[in-house]
Amino acid sequence: MTLPRSPLAPGAFPEMPSVPGVRMATAACGVRYPGRPDVVLFELAAGAAMAGVFTRSATAAAPVLWCRHALQQSGGRGRAVLVNAGNANAFTGRRGELAVNETVAAVAEALGCEVESVYPASTGVIGEPLPSERITGNVPGLAGHLSSAGWADAADAIRTTDTFAKGAARTVRVEGVDVTLAGIAKGSGMIQPDMATMLSFVFTDANLEPAALQALLEDANDRTFNCITVDGDTSTSDTVLLAATGQAGHMAIADPMDERLAEFREALLDLMRDLAQQVVRDGEGAQRFVTIRVSGARDRLSARRIGFAIANSPLVKTAVAGRDPNWGRIVMAVGKAGEPANRDRLAIAIGGIEIARAGEPVPDYDETPVQQHMAGREIDIAVDVGVGDGSATVWTCDLTHGYVDINADYRS
């Protein structure tokens, strides 16, 4: 099944700069898809710091367990990231662990590093053995063709049902030197990262201690990938890795809240929000990109839960698909969220047009401009639940026939 490019896709793949200390190569290993690149190897300069956040799934995949182990064993250092598409190596038992051991060993040998410096990630079908020999056989070739360019190829190689390759880059100044950030992501279905995300790999030449890098990643992740949903389903393989090669030339920074990192923190957040939104824009079957802004909640987490209750409601999502400003379903979703909300102070706006306040429709509500807004591709829903100061923004897409088509057919 070849899917048409999402109507919500951004323009062409962005121009992406090289990141000093980062090289990459792709190969068509035939893990599952014939005749297309499906494996990418990233090499990091010696001494690079590594940070990661992962799925909280109780059935996490073998590569996720390895990455957690490696982060701990290496003290937050990394030399390589190896990613394959087509097979998630999840629910594969002992054979899954062996497959990870084999692939990281092959990379460690080819690059001359410790196995605990190699971070694997896999995406694709669950429950089928990973044909690891198809990958290991290609590792020497990958290691022999490493280049500081090739972001678009790398982003392409990790696609499954994604209809477009996802990448973003930013450049900032730290201590008077240029620092580059560049990242790629994949994800389209099984998207509601739980304190983690689908696959995303972000690289920088900033010089950061591992603990600082981890703190920066967790904070940005919590406000980006942890705020998106396509279908409320959490993958067994969600992984975000952030590597910092330190080659930018500034002094090492150990405190994530260091003032010198102000611009870097903002750029990291911006880049990750960009990638996260690209995942939603490629949501399976998506025809509309929906921003849900919740305010007046008890706190930020409560606001986010209410946002997700709205974003994951099949009735809200199908109403958006049908261009129907059916705000009664938004009321329903707020009500079912299990979070404090004051029914009689509830306010709702769609496309900036106030529909309800103080728990009932506004007088002389005219639906026409709201219908016009919903005919567009970018839908904005704002809800104030009237109990506190907590606010959060969640991004999602609509639920369409395309989603049913893709998921009744595709074995992910």
Next chain:
Amino acid sequence: MTLPRSPLAPGAFPEMPSVPGVRMATAACGVRYPGRPDVVLFELAAGAAMAGVFTRSATAAAPVLWCRHALQQSGGRGRAVLVNAGNANAFTGRRGELAVNETVAAVAEALGCEVESVYPASTGVIGEPLPSERITGNVPGLAGHLSSAGWADAADAIRTTDTFAKGAARTVRVEGVDVTLAGIAKGSGMIQPDMATMLSFVFTDANLEPAALQALLEDANDRTFNCITVDGDTSTSDTVLLAATGQAGHMAIADPMDERLAEFREALLDLMRDLAQQVVRDGEGAQRFVTIRVSGARDRLSARRIGFAIANSPLVKTAVAGRDPNWGRIVMAVGKAGEPANRDRLAIAIGGIEIARAGEPVPDYDETPVQQHMAGREIDIAVDVGVGDGSATVWTCDLTHGYVDINADYRS
């Protein structure tokens, strides 16, 4: 939009006996739908006990708030139930309360009872004012045509997107006398009752103290309506009322666990399970009825949460729609449930055929018989999560193009 009858519907509406002390009448009031009965009035003999369970939604509708108030004020007594379809009288603010006041007052006057003995329920569109005068104007006519027969008409009158009328009856012996139970229900979308259900009204001539009746209802409800989901969405109007007229002629029973009620308890559970399953069989767009049995969980509630995580996963539901035995998605749903589960002891069976045990696919797994099972209408999924003795069963349906069609068009 006229929907074809669900392929999962049972045969014709069942033969339903009259319940001594219960009379009913329907009328076409034009609340929303022209030219069809849309209101039903039930009259109960003086002294009838009443019990109720309701939505836990934070945005509960005005009739729900009234019913809670009336149950308390009357000490669990009732003389009438008034139900309308087409307008939920939810998120209607002060006007919604006034509309309830007007309708219960009209019924109280027509039947000569207290307003706190009248239990209203409304289902349909959210956020539009209830045209209560269309109902109150018909109340005298309804009161003048009460009959002990008419269950099918009553079940028809409360339909919204339901494609068939839902009813069930049982007869048991209590203290040597015949006791009858009869109930109706409606529901098709916005179905995941949270400690309550969509609308259902059950009547018996058993002689039960209100506290006993309430306990019996809560227990049966917890194992029936609270175990179903169509779309994971919880209505603002979920209501189950159970009325007992006491006219069967046995001595009043005050203890819900009284041995003399053993057969009654079983029949109540069976009847409510029947109605709950009928709601799922009429799930919007449903083509397959799915039973999900979870075992090996920490306790029953944990098992039910895991069951719901599977039942509400859009990826599992679309796989069922596509006849795809995609058990990897079941693994994913177990993992995201947020409940204890042992990945390496997980076992999965579909249609009684073991697919995975001890955390990986069984050797020489042959998908053919599983595919045959999934081509049928009744799908059975069994999951053991390997940590304890808790078990639960949850019922749901698949997610099809029909669901998207109905909900992109129908304003519920």
